Amino acid sequence: MAAAINMIIQASHLTKQFKSVRRKEGVLGTLATLFSHDYEFKDAVTDVSFDLEPGELVGYIGPNGAGKSTTIKMLTGILVPTSGHCTVNGIVPWQDRQANGRGIGVVFGQRTQLYWDLPLVESFRLLKAIYGVSQASYDRHLKKFSELLGLDEFMRTPVRQLSLGQRMRGDFAAAMMHEPAVVFLDEPTIGLDVVAKEAIRNFIASVNKERGTTFILTTHDLNDVEKLCARIILIDHGRKLYDGSIDAIKKRYGPNRLLTADFLTDAAGVDIRMPGVAVLERDGQRIRLEFERERVRADELIVALSRQADLKDVTIAEPELETIIRQIYERGLDRSGPAPQ
């Protein structure tokens, strides 16, 4: 497979089954558990395959317990898959953890890699030494990261005294200090306020654009994904459901746009009969419509509306990614979206 050579991440049939001893209740139960052969199996990730090209920024999304973190742990070499295979930067992560570590950066929203008792800047100096980053690159990175993430005001504060948002910004800078080609972000904006979220999104976008760093981002926050990622991989119950562009998922599963029209006069008499257009709601001088993006042109619809009464204002909204994805989880991929014509 010649094309595969260009891939910076290759995951092929990745599968992880956790095996644990079934617990028994009480003191005797605890003893019995020690000698038990009664195992419980949990299929956390099943047969997941995907390839990433260098410089891609991909959202890896799914509900709680879908298998996102387990996938990230296999890709970063923390867990060995039960079956299947993957390479990151051409390396099998769990086989060559040192070489792997030099090529990747990791941010787990729930954990920090910073030194709790040291000022932030000391953690950076330690990472510089660990990864053998030259003084010149270190100075350059620190300047750039401080600007993008606003680190200056708390650079000398011990990590334990930082707010969650400050600590996360520190963690991002730390993960990027050795210029990894691939960065894994596992729920990096969880619990953050809007300002910190925005700073972190801008940081990811800028590093991706300027350095061509490849990112995999798992998140609950679909705003993160919509603002950052052209491509998403959806998983549920450990299996891949969808892999493709956000545009395509919207076109396929969220074919309707919403239009709100405000008129200068009462809109009761306004009557739009066009194929692919449906009136959702009437409220005095306002009408809300839904129209099929592939079938109806917004400008033609607006002209048709303006012929019926004087328009004051029109807004058009795209379907929310969140709504579309919730539908896919609830109804499955086949039964979501438009009915076949």
Ligand SMILES: Nc1ncnc2c1ncn2[C@@H]1O[C@H](COP(=O)(O)OP(=O)(O)O)[C@@H](O)[C@H]1O
């Ligand atoms: N060490 C483990 N032992 C047993 N089950 C686990 C372990 N880690 C995760 N799981 C289970 O595997 C499934 C996937 O977990 P995870 O990858 O953490 O999901 P996500 O990150 O998408 O929320 C969940 O049902 C979880 O309870």
Ligand SMILES: [Mg+2]
């Ligand atoms: Mg997780």
